[in-house]
Amino acid sequence: MTTPHVEIEQQRLLRTAIPGPRSDALHRRKASAVSSGVSTALPVYIERAGGGILVDVDGNQLIDFGSGIAVSTVGNAAPRVVRRVQEQVADFTHTCFMITPYEEYVEVAETLNDLTPGTHEKRSALFNSGAEAVENAVKIARSYTGRQAVIAFDHAYHGRTNLTMALTAKNMPYKHGFGPFANEIYRVPMAYPFRWPGGAENCAAEAFAMFTDLVHAQVGESNTAAVLIEPIQGEGGFIVPAPGFLKLVSDWCREHDILLIADEIQTGFCRTGNWFACEFENVVPDLVTTAKGIAGGLPLSAVTGRAEVMDAVHAGGLGGTYGGNPVACAAALGAIETMKSENLVGRAKQVEAIFLPRLQQLAAKYPQIGDVRGRGAMLAIELVEGAHDKTPNAALLGTVTAHCHSQGLVTLTAGTYGNVFRFLPPLSIGDDLINEGLDILEEAFAASC
Structure with a gap:
């Protein structure tokens, strides 16, 4: 018998710590079954996804700012x-x-x-x-x-x-x-x-x-x-x-x-x-x-x-x-x-219009954000030591990323020097989830800088 498709409520929901106990158990299985050369940025195991939300095996609902590295542009399980x-x-x-x-x-x-x-x-x-x-x-x-x-x-x-x-x-x-x-x-x-x-x-x-x-x-x-x-x-x-x-x-x-x-x-x-x-x-x-x-x-x-x-x-x-x-x-x-x-070309421009001012405001507040760049729903901030020091700041990236992940925001990193946040939300994501995710990002910088 086919299980009917259930729409995923488009809201962040944390039922457990991130990762939760079922994800932890699966990650132990992964360690014993999968080559250690295949790494995992966030060991949260997903069972459903749609819109801008990833649902893990513990029932947590995470905001997706990564799209599986720009793959699920139209959203997961697009009709x-x-x-x-x-x-x-x-x-x-x-x-x-x-x-x-x-x-x-x-x-x-x-x-x-x-x-x-x-x-x-x-x-x-x-x-x-x-x-x-x-x-x-x-x-x-x-x-x-x-x-x-x-x-x-x-x-x-x-x-x-x-x-x-x-x-x-x-x-x-x-x-x-x-x-x-x-x-x-x-x-x-x-x-x-x-x-x-x-x-x-x-x-x-x-x-x-x-x-x-x-x-x-x-x-x-x-x-x-x-x-x-x-x-x-x-x-x-x-x-x-x-x-x-x-x-x-x-x-x-x-x-x-x-x-x-x-x-x-x-x-x-x-x-x-x-x-x-x-x-x-x-x-x-x-x-x-x-x-x-x-x-x-x-x-x-x-x-x-x-x-x-x-x-x-x-x-x-x-x-x-x-x-x-x-x-x-x-x-x-x-x-x-x-x-x-669905005019996703236009939607990418709308995503940029929400993201870019928020990232620029964040950069104005924190001199460790040396550059804000990108186009559409492909945006980034590059982290440095300070306003007059462009030395790559990979340590701060790691700290901010860990905070975001703990709060149910899936973020990706990049950069030759390991000091760049890249933002790649699915174009099916709602404006409210974008703003909530950016709120979490701001809280992560406030806690880390």
């Missing part, structure tokens, strides 16, 4: 996603698109070709994870250009596979002890306004000059297949490049017949107040990688790009057993339908 998934599961769960294909994969590809920036003819290929999408984008770029070198940026995060670890800038915990890594990867500085030595006002021009000089001297334009960039860096600390930098890089790539790959895995699908973050700079990438928010929580990713680039790969060169699984494709169609019908 259109649930309906499409249930229908698809009842039809079939797998055939492998490379063996006997199905319409759902084609429909997702058509939708991505329509949604991603640019009016040119496009093609898409579907995969399982963000890292897999990035790996395949690099494969496609190398196949099309006949070149090998790939340019990545400081503070970048692109995944945990061997190639994407090479592209990722942060050692611990992502790369430490796992080398050697793939070669022909070259790193250049990111236009990071808050930490740019010449000041934020000079950041775009100086970073671009350094970028072009390094590529010319150390790599060679004619050896470069692609430049890979996050329009807003994710794990690196929600770094929004200095205005104009992305456009300069895009124009330079076009001049030298180098492909621009936009990693929109965390920024895509309404998260920043546009369908894709590169739209803020009117940049049209040659290839776009997507994942996370694409399918309402089911594993799916994609590479979408110029038809002539995507079609340059030989038949059989792209694919995978589970890539574009029909159930995940059904979820993606339901998620994108939700984004359109």
Whole structure:
């Protein structure tokens, strides 16, 4: 007999300490059954979720400011996603698109070709994870250009596979002890306004000059297949490049017949107040990688790009057993339908309008908040030692995070130096929960500073 779906009341509720006894018991089981290499930021075990609330096994209801790292953008158990998934599961769960294909994969590809920036003819290929999408984008770029070198940026995060670890800038915990890594990867500085030595006002021009000089001297334009960039860096600390930098890089790539790959895995699908973050700079990438928010929580990713680039790969060169699984494709169609019908692009802007003034007020009160940045429902604060000391303050981040967690607010951290709060609420969250969560954040700073 099917258990009927019960709507979750959209309020924070603490029945036990966080974590509670049932979560503690499950965490002991986790320690004896799961590799210790798989860590857990908050050992609270979830049994239901919806809107802006996570319900744990002890009956506590927590406010979600993380969306499973930007995945549950449309909310957990979104009705259109649930309906499409249930229908698809009842039809079939797998055939492998490379063996006997199905319409759902084609429909997702058509939708991505329509949604991603640019009016040119496009093609898409579907995969399982963000890292897999990035790996395949690099494969496609190398196949099309006949070149090998790939340019990545400081503070970048692109995944945990061997190639994407090479592209990722942060050692611990992502790369430490796992080398050697793939070669022909070259790193250049990111236009990071808050930490740019010449000041934020000079950041775009100086970073671009350094970028072009390094590529010319150390790599060679004619050896470069692609430049890979996050329009807003994710794990690196929600770094929004200095205005104009992305456009300069895009124009330079076009001049030298180098492909621009936009990693929109965390920024895509309404998260920043546009369908894709590169739209803020009117940049049209040659290839776009997507994942996370694409399918309402089911594993799916994609590479979408110029038809002539995507079609340059030989038949059989792209694919995978589970890539574009029909159930995940059904979820993606339901998620994108939700984004359109509920105007989640507009909702992301509303979330920003609530969050940003509160974060700025907090920064005005506490000099340890050195920077407030981001777009839409992808916002961050960077913690430092003081008003005139930009030394990263990871210790304060840990203290504030612990307080938030104890009060039933799920928050995420980020940053190369481990000193950034990143805020990624589901776009289904209510305004009252946002404000209550920000009240808890303010209380955490008052108790910690």
